Amino acid sequence: MRMAKIVALAVAMTMFVASAAFAGPVYDKIMQTKKVRVGIMTDSIPGAFYNEKGEWVGFDYDIATEVAKRMGVEIDRVAVNNQTRISFLQQGRIDISVANMTHTRERDKSIDFSITYFFDGQKVLAKKGQFTSLNDMVGKKIATMQGTTSELNLKAALKAAGDPDYDKNVISYQKESQCFQALQSGRVAGWSTDATILLGYASKTPGAYELVGDFLSDEPYGMGLPQDDSALRDAVNMAIQDMWRDGTYMEIYNKWYGPGTPFEMPMSDQIELWP
Structure with missing residues (x-):
């Protein structure tokens, strides 16, 4: 019994040390590792899906890639679905969820959101x-x-x-x-x-x-973010706004929803911009 307690204590200490290594704001960890883990759907056409060639593509895929680029880090794409896009954030398995997710008050109780990046x-x-x-x-x-x-x-x-x-x-x-x-x-x-x-x-x-x-x-779609990490939220919001200002956002939008595409849908609003 004594040995079992010692083993259990050792395991608990190991888990504590491992978790402590990644303690602190998620943004700091992203900047240290130079990698951001982004949850993206796999069968949400044309948001994020596998095409006929087996390539992972879509509007959310491209937007997430651009956000990571503007943050100056590599993107590690993680497949999520409607059931996991929030829980993976809460569990720390992803840092951002770009998964056609409507920003609601109820969801805002458990995770944070970026500004609206898509209107549907x-x-x-x-x-x-x-x-x-x-x-x-x-x-x-x-x-x-x-x-x-x-x-x-x-x-x-x-x-x-x-x-x-x-x-x-x-x-x-x-x-x-x-x-x-x-x-x-x-x-x-x-x-x-x-x-x-x-x-x-x-x-x-x-x-x-x-x-x-x-x-x-x-x-209104928002990017899901960990609770109470203002540095990460600001970085994502700035990236979205800068994409809108320099025209990159509309380039990506028109690629998937512009005139002549199978998913044509006129832009109905504009991204919130801060002075």
């Missing part, structure tokens, strides 16, 4: 010609992602539209690709999330799907 809104995608509004979809099953603002917004919208079974008719999946597969196979009549994501998946089969009805919500 939630809609519903359905097979072309079947529905004209969400009211037409009352009683139908609609897919969304589990644990997202889209899930909450969709339930509220269906309830407001008079669907008595709104809770049961919202079918939640772990991944966006699973939502699209459910729509393709007919297991659901629609899929609701941010419009840019829906446009990205709809582009796989041009003309087969369309966005239905009005926006269900505004979705």
Whole structure:
């Protein structure tokens, strides 16, 4: 028993020393190691996904790369999804989350956010010609992602539209690709999330799907950051603003959402700029 306690104490001391080595602001650690770990999605078209060649690409991918460049450090990209993009930050497995994440007051209780770096809104995608509004979809099953603002917004919208079974008719999946597969196979009549994501998946089969009805919500995207690290938050915010000022932001935006792209969506707002 005595030996077991000694071993347990040694393990605890080792863990304490290891954690102490990385204690302090995350920004200081990034500057010391010259590397920033950024959480990025892998199946969020066109935010961040694998293309036909197996290359990791997308708007968030390019924006994250540029932020790291302007911070003067290398980027270490870490795959995240809707379930891990916040928890990885809290666990210290990533330093920044650039993962099409809406900045909400509820999320702000557990992590910090950058200024808004992308402007989107939630809609519903359905097979072309079947529905004209969400009211037409009352009683139908609609897919969304589990644990997202889209899930909450969709339930509220269906309830407001008079669907008595709104809770049961919202079918939640772990991944966006699973939502699209459910729509393709007919297991659901629609899929609701941010419009840019829906446009990205709809582009796989041009003309087969369309966005239905009005926006269900505004979705201001922020980069997720560790709590209470103002130096890191300032560095990220300055990088975003500088990208806007010198035109780099719009170059990246137009690459993915500009005229002639499969995901065309006019810029609807502008980045917050500080004097």
